[in-house]
Amino acid sequence: MAGLKDKYCIVGVGETEYSKRSNRSTRAMAVEAIKKAMADAGLKAADVDGMMSYQGGDSTTANWVSADLGLRLNFYMDVFGGGSSTEALVGLAMGAIEAGMCKTVALFRSMNGYSDFRIGGTGARAAQPVRGLDLAQVPFGMRSAGQNFAPTFMRHMYEYGTTSEQVAAVRVAHSKHASQNPKALLKERVTVQDVVGSRWICKPLHLLDCCVETDNATCIIVTSAERARDLKQKPAYVMGVAGRVNKPRTDFHWAAGPISRVAGYYAKDIVFGQAGIKPEDVDVTGSYDAFTFTTMLQLEEYGFCKKGEGGQYVSSGIIELGGKRPNNTSGSHLCEGYTHGMSMVIENVRQLRGLVDDYCPGWAEGKHTHDYSAGKCRQVKNAKITMNLGWAMPPTGSALIMHN
């Protein structure tokens, strides 16, 4: 994609409240998130002619939502997909515009992820019959995301000596960040002891190693750098993108090890190659923190530390605000709310603008104190390059590098 570097950008972002009971439809939430993102970008209804979304049979579709917004679309596509779709759809939106199918694309994800369709497999998903490839795992009581990923985490501990205390530091860092985020569901700062002392869900996962299922909708608007010039915000330019990159045997990835290796092993060369940078050039990372372990595995696989040293990396202070390379500065899935990957890209866009919505009285004018104590600031000083690490499963992932 060397030819597309800096040609496309994210110009608008928006989200609904994060809650455990939205009391409204995914259609209603999607409309609010898109409307906010359009207002953020300074786009009128006539300016947005493309729409994409992703879901798992649990959400509204672009052609319904567009009517509520007064849009006439030249392109739309609702794809089947979960985590790691965000970055992939940013790339697909660029492709749709590049192909001349449309000019500006609004991407959304809308989910009543707590009150209706829980990712964990309870709620509306619990009664589904088990068939096809699911027969290889589900009959053994292996259905939720945590249950599906746990053997990967356990094998990493066996091979590299990674400890529960080390990965708990991810929750500690993200909870600190959430304490500076008025939108976060869980704003209370926690300690390593709180995490390893919380009840077992499925070993090696404690309750606090897991993210917070949430009702919400989120939106990201992609357009060309040329059109972005007339818009309201400082654009976040796409330097590189990798979409849903796979390990071999994604039908049953346990067959093709090492199972402690995740998809970033293959995605990193694509995304860093396009961007022409190295991990040490990245100022802020946004990892997919469905679990503490997923953050550790991704940061390690993308080369922010050596393979096997993820436990030391995430527990060193580097990933906290004030550290060398803060990760998930909004508190994200573990603390802010689970969005299937969208919110970490949204946060990085705001970081690049210098307009993170923290508790600083002047944040909307870009006035930040950089006091990272609880209830204060979460703007990273001089953030120039951000990277997002999307995760679907251990063998499938996406990545996105942006600059301001």
Added chain:
Amino acid sequence: MASVEYRGMNLVIPENDSEWREHFKLARGHKLTLRACQVCGLMRYPPSHGCPWCATLEWEWKEVSGKGHIYSYEVVHHAIQPGFKDWTPYAIVLVELDEQRGTPTPDEALRIIGNLVTPDFSPEPESEVAIGKRVRVVFQDLASDFALPQFALTDERPVGRVWSLPA
């Protein structure tokens, strides 16, 4: 056989499920059989349509010993499926079979997911679960033409380092 009820789950294996139907039927005869490629000879699990290595579509069933070791595992304390609530804590094991280890590349192997159970199909106490321990397949009969392959510990010498999550 169209469906089997097990722990509140509806396991559906219709006549046109060309991947799974025979696999579970053969398991009911207490044989663990995998698909082997008719060209390169490599076996694969789960039963899949084409050979993952040479994409050949011709295959044959091949019986394996059902012996192996625990390659990784987890212990579920908070069950998601209602039918597993009275089974907690239960172990899910990723078993690496003895046949075809490290073939065709060093990190590949025939690996199967199952529960670690006692001979009467209760969950093995979690203190007994560890990477490296040897296991053998045992068949949990659920219908006249369906059995679920599960795994039980053996007293054979472990493979490599025996490791479990520190208590």
